Amino acid sequence: MPDNDQHSSPTLRIIPRDQHNVSRKDISPNALRVLYRLRDAGFGAYLVGGAVRDILVGGHPKDFDVATDATPEQVRQLFRNCRLIGRRFRLAHVVFGREIIEVATFRANVDDGSGDRELHEGGRLLRDNVYGSIEDDAVRRDFTANALYYAVEDFSVRDYTGGFEDVQNRLMRLIGDPEARYREDPVRMLRAIRLSAKLQFDIEQATAAPIPALAPLLAEAAPARLFEECLKLFLSGHAVESFLRLERHQLLPALFPETAAALAANRSGALRKMLLAGLEGTDKRVANEEPVSPAFLFALLLWPAYCRALIALQAQGVHASEAQRRAADRVTVHQLDMVALPRRFSVPMQEIWLLQSRFGTRQRKRVFRMLAHPRFRAAFDFLSLRLVASDEHADDVEFWREAQLQPGDALSAQLPGHQGPVASEAGEGGEDAGEPRARPRRRRRKPAAAGE
Template sequence: MPEQNPSSKPELRIIPRDQHNVSRKDISPNALRVLYRLRDGGFSAYLVGGAVRDLLAGRQPKDFDVATSATPEEVKQLFRNCRLIGRRFRLAHVVFGREIIEVATFRANTDDGSGDREQHEGGRLLRDNVYGTIEDDAVRRDFTANALYYTIEDFSVRDYTGGFEDVQKRLMRLIGDPETRYREDPVRMLRAVRLAAKLGFEIEPATAEPIPRLASLLSEAASARLFEECLKLFLSGHAVRSFEGLEARGLLPALFPDTAAALKANRSGALRSVVIDGLRGTDERVANEEPVSPAFLFALLLWPAYCRALIALQAQGVQPIDAQRRAADRVTVRQLSTVALPRRFSIPMQEIWLLQSRFSLRQGKRVSRMLGHPRFRAAFDFLSLRLAASDEHAEDVAFWREQQERVGMGPGQPSPRPRDDEDAEDDAPARPRRRSRRSTAAAGE
């Protein structure tokens, strides 16, 4: 397929109803309500993006987005249950109970001098609210597979960029020059990996080529946005493929620099085995519609970094307990410069790490105290994961599994003293006794 130029006029291909598999019965009734009311209000409106892509690929979408000629203010006039959001990208959200139909006005790819399109000198878009036609809207979208429009006028799919063919070929292809598009929004590199993992698509060679060279641009993205992207990458049921995609495209060092360095230094591959095995378990939980805590996810992803920091501190002569705490703090603080991990997740993450050393303490009251810890279940599951790297902890796993059975803590049951994550976030895994000045100085703090 020839490269699409966002400034050139695209060629429209109409795929009639009898040549595609998108059916209204598979579309959210609320999305259809929005489409019909916009049409009755005199506006053009289309189901667009991921929903059309997923339906064509034989998948059931989770979200349904609409593109329209109506401005956000005009959408709000049509729907009392509408709220307007965003500054960088103005959107209308039409709310139906727990379901939100996102409605976006057709965007143009040009600056009309109004100040509604603002671009950083490096190419990154800071504001993008210049409205245009459906043709303008199509070529400014990121991937061809996301630039497909389903219309209720004749139930056809409209394709301006070759996306229909790319979905059939299972290809993720950027619209326009890949390097330019990545510079506009570096997070598109993560989206390419995530969507390819989710859909089982390949990233088209020209789209993939610049990613390793431009991976460092992710440092320009907002850390809070990168946190949300991490949740999408690893909590959508395709975590293993996403992780492998990050590795293959050179994005892991940009997103998790300390983890990437630790995995590279770990010649045995044991640490990577733990991560992959844990992500495989995460995918299984998502498939079974079981919850996965972001705290556990980040404890897993940053475990190699924690292990490496801990070994380095112990090599410097820092006492084990102090080394564990300092390693946990060091890894957390360094990661925060890239991904904004909220404290309600970072504190339990550290507790999961710090509890690992307590599983070998199996005497007297320590057992009951451990079983009653609010993070016991997550920490035990994490200990079990570590068997993927070594059977060193097999006896500990067997002992604590037996103790859980003894007190009736079956799979999925809480610890005897359940606590909410936020209520317990200030609990340290082992509340330290006040140390003397001498011991503090010896720890190098």
């Protein structure tokens, strides 16, 4: 890894306890237990990374990582509740009920010839299990803010890359040459966005500069890993800021290409306004510790792409109900090339979309069938959200809001039993969109009597 900046030669700076706010009371007791047992066994052990960074800025971390010079096998010998995981990065997980303390051995940047450090020809890091010193480990980490080590023996913070000053200045800075580090692991571009959004840090100029040109490298990342990164980006309580920063650094077209194209083509800005309102609602739910379904999240993120695909199909003369199904399938399949959205989320996502065209119905049987649909509540919430973009569906929102509150008999009395199709929305078909017609039952002929 070429280094051409101030962090190429690590210089230790020790920040004593009276000059920082990291306290043992802010650290998980289980993490402290791991640290002290490693130290008592003669190993070096430090709290490292996000926990130290977050405490320094007044946060309350939930995850605590430990760095040590003990190998994973030596860690396992010390803890009966330990399991070793990973091939690309060998790690020890010390399990305390629901809490897992991740213990990583100091890693080096050099290849010792053992085959435990492997680079792709494009510079992407495939495996990294060559162990080294704490100085090696510090410069191998991604951002300076993540390369801070808290020592339990003297309660100091140890800084080898200028990270302490960067945290004070609220700055995300890559360690080493930014372009080389992004090529080594393209997902670091998303990590820069996510962490800066979470911490309200600025991305340092040299760290930000290569991102637009290198954004296409995200296509080389595993789609399953990008799915996990999307969940971290949008379900950690900072979805709006993450989205804005993806736009600002031109990463949105790489991560959600069809959504980016649809937003660019939507001159009124209504789709973007709705999307941001939905992400704001997501952030509020996370802040209130309420659940957010990934299916609803991706229904929101891909809705502009679905609308654009639907309009294109209808312009080709495809029937409304068929256009809806084909648009949903097309958008889902194309997005799967980039992000591995599991079927347990993609199917309900499509149902949320397809139910939108049925909110215009007022026929009794269809109303009760709609209310009983397992995806009704999510689809209704989505319809309500669409009011941000247009008040076209205000009457439908009011009707279905009242329908949920009324007893069945009272609701049934208000509804006609036989009503013709009601156009649900322009260009999306009527109430029968997507509903196969029932065939009339054929009467069985009685068998002929003997002798006839």
